[in-house]
Amino acid sequence: MSSTGRPATLRITEIFHSLQGETSRSGLPTVFVRLTGCPLRCSWCDTEYAFTGGTTRSLDEILAEVAGYQCPTVCVTGGEPLSQKNCQPLLTALCDAGHSVSLETSGALDIADVDPRVSRIVDLKAPGSGEEARNLLSNIPLLTPHDELKLVIASEADYEWARARIAEHHLTERCPVLLAPVQGQLKPADLAAWILRDRLPVRMQVQLHKIIWGNEPGR
Numbered sequence: 001m002s003s004t005g006r007p008a009t010l011r012i013t014e015i016f017h018s019l020q021g022e023t024s025r026s027g028l029p030t031v032f033v034r035l036t037g038c039p040l041r042c043s044w045c046d047t048e049y050a051f052t053g054g055t056t057r058s059l060d061e062i063l064a065e066v067a068g069y070q071c072p073t074v075c076v077t078g079g080e081p082l083s084q085k086n087c088q089p090l091l092t093a094l095c096d097a098g099h100s101v102s103l104e105t106s107g108a109l110d111i112a113d114v115d116p117r118v119s120r121i122v123d124l125k126a127p128g129s130g131e132e133a134r135n136l137l138s139n140i141p142l143l144t145p146h147d148e149l150k151l152v153i154a155s156e157a158d159y160e161w162a163r164a165r166i167a168e169h170h171l172t173e174r175c176p177v178l179l180a181p182v183q184g185q186l187k188p189a190d191l192a193a194w195i196l197r198d199r200l201p202v203r204m205q206v207q208l209h210k211i212i213w214g215n216e217p218g219r
Contacts, residue, residue, distance in 0.1 A: 008059040008086045011036040013050040013079065014217070015062065017069045021209030023121050023148055024176060025102060030073045031066050033094075035087060038080040040106050042129040044154060044182040049217060050079040059086065063093055077104040082111070091115050108134040111142055120147040124171075126161050128154030128182070143174045154182040159194050166200070177202040183210060 013034040020030040034047070036054030066074060074094050081087045082105050094101045095117040103114060107123040108131070114120055122139055125131045129152065143149060149171055151162045162179060171177050179202050181191045188206050195204055 008089050009056050010059070010062065010084050010086045010090060011054040012057045012062065013054045015065050017071060019209060019212070020073070020075060021207045021212075022180065022205055023102065023150070023178065024203070025073065025075075026205060026208050028073050029071050030075050031069045031071045031099075033062060033066065033074065033076045033090070035076065035078045035081040035084050037083050038078055038106070039083055040080060040108055040125075040131045040134055042106075042125065042131050042152075044129065044152065044185065046183070046215065047079065047217075059090060059093060062090065063097060066094065066099070067097065072098070072100055073102075074099040075102045075104060078106075080106045080109065082109040082114075088113060088115070091118050106131075106134070107139055108136055110136065111139050116146075122147060122149050124149055124151050124162075124165060126151055126153060126158035128158040128185075137169075140169050140171070140174070143171075145175055147175045148178055149175055150178045150180065152180050152182055153191055154185045156190070156194070158186075159191065163198060163200060166202070172201045178205050179203070180205045180207070183207065 013036045015033050017031050020026055020028045034050055036050055038051055076091060091101060092115045095115055102119040102121055104121045111120050125135050153159050181188050192204055
């Protein structure tokens with residue numbers, strides 16, 4: 001129930017069963033709950049179809065559909081899921097139902113009230129995203145080893161920016177740090193070479209789902 005006593009609802013773009021393509025959970029069968037809406041407009045965004053539209057669903061309907069996949073791992077993503085006030089009750093309800101839950105969030109909204117059982121995958125936006133100014137740096141001290149920080153890299157300038165922020169905020173001492181190349185803009189081999197050259201203690205990732213299925217939505 002919402003604070004008004006009415007059934008809690010969320011705007012949902014899609015719910016689907018696939019392999020996790022990113023983070024340390026890459027390769028795990030996962031149910032994705034993609035919420036609609038995002039206040040950011042990153043230059044390299046690959047889910048613009050989630051900005052608008054969607055279907056209003058009750059919390060109970062969402063939980064029932066997720067349960068139907070009989071999959072323990074769930075990822076709540078977007079868009080920007082935290083832009084919907086009922087994202088927090090959804091996360092808690094999924095944890096209460098026994099799921100292992102991760103949240104993919106832009107890093108522009110406060111993560112302090114996210115259920116502590118949730119693994120928070122938080123972006124730190126590099127300049128190439130066009131949204132560097134939206135980084136909410138007060139999120140950084142909240143990160144724990146249970147969370148992960150992701151930086152999407154579009155160029156060598158983005159990489160150098162990321163390397164400086166990792167050192168400045170001691171990010172790898174807080175949680176695992178992931179670096180990912182923008183598809184079609186930066187060769188994965190180039191990012192790998194820079195990480196190895198600098199002995200940067202991060203994990204590089206590529207988007208496994210795109211290697212398997214391309215840019216097809218719902219994958």
